[in-house]
Amino acid sequence: MYKFSTQTPLLLTFLTFLAIVGACQQTADTNSADGQQQTEDEQDESITAADTLLETEQQIRSTTEQVKRLGVPSPKEVDSLRKQAYSLYEADSCSTAVPALQTHAEKANWLANVISQGLEPYYDASYDEQESMPMGRMTELADYETSSNELKQQRNRSYVLIAECERDMGNSNLAMVYYMSALDLISIDDGDLWDRARSGLYETVEIK
Structure with missing residues (x-):
């Protein structure tokens, strides 16, 4: 009986260690997912900005041609x-x-x-x-x-x-x-x- 009671703290320590490891892993996974989502959002914003710039440049060229042809x-x-x-x-x-x-x-x-x-x-x-x-x-x-x-x-x-x-x-x-x-x-x-x-x-x- 005495021997069992002396082993209980060791078991609790081990279980606590496993819980801490699991929590750290979950946090790392969450941080990784958040980082991936942030990267994807930044990529989407970059693509949108590039598309807008391209559309603006095309509009400028089109308007320039119209002004040349039709004047003000x-x-x-x-x-x-x-x-x-x-x-x-x-x-x-x-x-x-x-x-x-x-x-x-x-x-x-x-x-x-x-x-x-x-x-x-x-x-x-x-x-x-x-x-x-x-x-x-x-x-x-x-x-x-x-x-x-x-x-x-x-x-x-x-x-x-x-x-x-x-x-x-x-x-x-x-x-x-x-x-x-x-x-x-x-x-x-x-x-x-x-x-x-x-x-x-x-x-x-x-x-x-």
Whole structure:
């Protein structure tokens, strides 16, 4: 009996040692997992940053090419092109109206995109961030968005006029291209232009 009692502390010491070793191993495993997760998170952040940088560089190159080709747009220039192109169309001068309408459509679209780019931080914001914006600032941004949408409507109208000119000149293939391009862009709210483009397309392909 006395002998057993003298061995008990040794057994407890051994069991305690095993517990300590196990705890150390568990801690090491946890630290290793945490370290691995941290490394993976850092790698993900690095990849995301690299992708963002690449996307930005590509956007810069694309914008540079557009500026070289289309220049710095202005409302005055676009309005002048619109009046000239529409005047040629109304004079039944389709051969000269088509290139003028194409130029107007391209410049109107370019200016619309430039205006929309100025609103990009709002578009990229979360719903809560957008809702927290002061009403006065929201009204200001809405006015710019309206201007951009009006320019897009001008572009769409020019596409429809090009299609009508091409059809009248016997170029049914080009007429169909421009009708379909316009219908891809026309808003459901622009019912009159939608009806005009749809009717013209169906007439071109002889659908009654």
